[in-house]
Amino acid sequence: xxxxxxxxxxxxxxxxxxxxxxxxxQSGHNTVSWYQQALGQGPxxxxxxYREEENGRGNFPPRFSGxxxxxxxxxLNVNALxxxxxxxxxxxxxxxxxxxxxQHFGDGTRLSIL
Amino acid sequence: xxxxxxxxxPVTLSEEAFLTINCTYTATGYPSLFWYVQYPGxxxxxxxxxxxxxxxxxxxxxxxTYRKETTSFHLEKGSVQVSDSxxxxxxLSSSDSNxxxxxxxxxxxxxxx
Numbered sequence: 001x002x003x004x005x006x007x008x009x010x011x012x013x014x015x016x017x018x019x020x021x022x023x024x025x026q027s028g029h030n031t032v033s034w035y036q037q038a039l040g041q042g043p044x045x046x047x048x049x050y051r052e053e054e055n056g057r058g059n060f061p062p063r064f065s066g067x068x069x070x071x072x073x074x075x076l077n078v079n080a081l082x083x084x085x086x087x088x089x090x091x092x093x094x095x096x097x098x099x100x101x102x103q104h105f106g107d108g109t110r111l112s113i114l
Numbered sequence: 115x116x117x118x119x120x121x122x123x124p125v126t127l128s129e130e131a132f133l134t135i136n137c138t139y140t141a142t143g144y145p146s147l148f149w150y151v152q153y154p155g156x157x158x159x160x161x162x163x164x165x166x167x168x169x170x171x172x173x174x175x176x177x178x179t180y181r182k183e184t185t186s187f188h189l190e191k192g193s194v195q196v197s198d199s200x201x202x203x204x205x206l207s208s209s210d211s212n213x214x215x216x217x218x219x220x221x222x223x224x225x226x227x
Contacts, residue, residue, distance in 0.1 A: 042217040056212040100165040
């Protein structure tokens with residue numbers, strides 16, 4: 001069973017640029033959630049995709065957007081990057097968005113904004 | 115709204131000591147409760163879970179019991195090892211928050227040999 005994989009592992013960008021982060025969900029999982037984790041803090045929910053549709057969004061501006069593909073892999077796009085966007089971005093997949101389903105995380109993409 | 119409160123860290127213990135990390139929650143309805151662990155430089159790993167009152171989740175010597183009467187899900191381990199050093203996160207998932215994971219702030223655990 002292949003776990004959740006994210007790419008790239010590290011990325012350096014400058015303010016104002018755009019970035020796309022990628023996530024392959026665990027086999028059999030149809031739900032993907034994205035989180036932002038600043039250094040020394042807990043994860044903050046960005047949004048969730050279930051069967052290719054957005055299924056909930058946290059308190060992030062519209063310049064954070066996403067996609068889920070028919071194979072349930074997902075992308076996180078961030079436009080007009082700001083210094084505060086520097087963080088670890090985590091993707092998690094689950095079998096269903098339903099109650100009690102644990103989310104399985106990738107190792108994350110470390111994004112640094114200069 | 116729903117929330118999770120964890121004891122502040124860091125928690126520093128000697129090897130083979132008993133561990134408790136407190137977690138309490140606020141939620142309407144019947145949330146599912148989780149403990150995740152994050153080792154240095156890595157992503158989050160599910161440690162254990164419980165989906166209803168009085169359920170006990172266990173894994174790798176860690177245990178936590180879903181206590182609805184005290185709205186708690188404290189993490190315990192009888193004898194910690196240096197390799198248990200990590201950050202531990204308590205989280206909940208509930209239908210009224212669309213099953214998003216609501217996280218505690220995390221508790222850093224340091225085990226000294």
